[in-house]
Amino acid sequence: MAIPHHLPRPAGAPEPGGSLSIGDLARRTGTKATTVRWYEEVGMLPPAARTAGGHRVYGAAHLARLDFIRHAREFGFPLGAVRELLDLAARPDGASCEAAHGIACARLAEVEEKLRRLEVLRAELARMVGNGCRGAPADCRILHALADHDHGHCLDAGHAAVLDRPAEG
């Protein structure tokens, strides 16, 4: 499969492979039209050609590029990394492959770290929830666990780090 480059066709030139409205493109890629417009605004997608009335028109190149973007996003790559990967895909030299490998490895390491933290967190939450409580909140183990960090309620202080990277996939 041809990996899409990011150069826009001259506005108005017909796209090989049929023309799509923004809604068509959105449907085919599992994206919302608003998101497609936003991708154009921030330069992830080249500006679309327009109809006489101003509606955006897309072709096969946009479709492929947007597929790539969405797929990379599903893997949790941030948009900056997706941009890099797209640039690498567009360059015909061999070094790009190693760079892509590095980006993917970094992502894998992140995911593994996240998994480790979430597992600790799950254990603590399960313990908290498992300890049934009854009566007034003064005796509630859940509320106590949240109020006291230092009284033996926590298995591990490591859960603290779970919020390190708030935007996570």
Add this chain to the structure above:
Amino acid sequence: MAIPHHLPRPAGAPEPGGSLSIGDLARRTGTKATTVRWYEEVGMLPPAARTAGGHRVYGAAHLARLDFIRHAREFGFPLGAVRELLDLAARPDGASCEAAHGIACARLAEVEEKLRRLEVLRAELARMVGNGCRGAPADCRILHALADHDHGHCLDAGHAAVLDRPAEG
């Protein structure tokens, strides 16, 4: 341990348990001063008393409340849930305990779901990274895997859902 309530003391009244500057409070709770101010702004913390010069002054009640907030955040409860938990902790009736249990259970379910998704994602990323590639990007397996969703590169389409809840702990 007394669970903190959210009513501010009258401005200027001395706090039992010593007075803290915003920096002291931040240091003791592992928060940034900017975050403490922001918590006040959005109503998570009652307004602090002030010195004649306008500096914020905190006491034991603020410290306990902020500890509770930070601890709950470490568990990944969103601020809305933290607010609910604080309200529950402040109410002396027994029903609040069940409500707290419900909130914690919901969080546990989220974490477990997230773990499931991340495990699928890890497997796919590992496969992608493990398949070494050499030469031009046209042959790079990583870039191919991202470009082609439908050509057998994916173990599971489920990784798509990993981005469902972007703010995650």
Add this chain to the structure above:
DNA sequence: TATGGGACTTCCAGTCACTGGAGGTTCAAG
């Protein structure tokens, strides 16, 4: 008492990756 510098103040903008609404225009089917 003066002074220096670190801690504090407010206000505002930015982060990330979108999402949603208002208010108006265009397109395609009937």
Add this chain to the structure above:
DNA sequence: CTTGAACCTCCAGTGACTGGAAGTCCCATA
């Protein structure tokens, strides 16, 4: 020609902060 769905732009909001600018205050030392 009419209808109504889809499209357009612009702007604001999300969550949970973070950072900078420009100015003020506090306190320990000299």
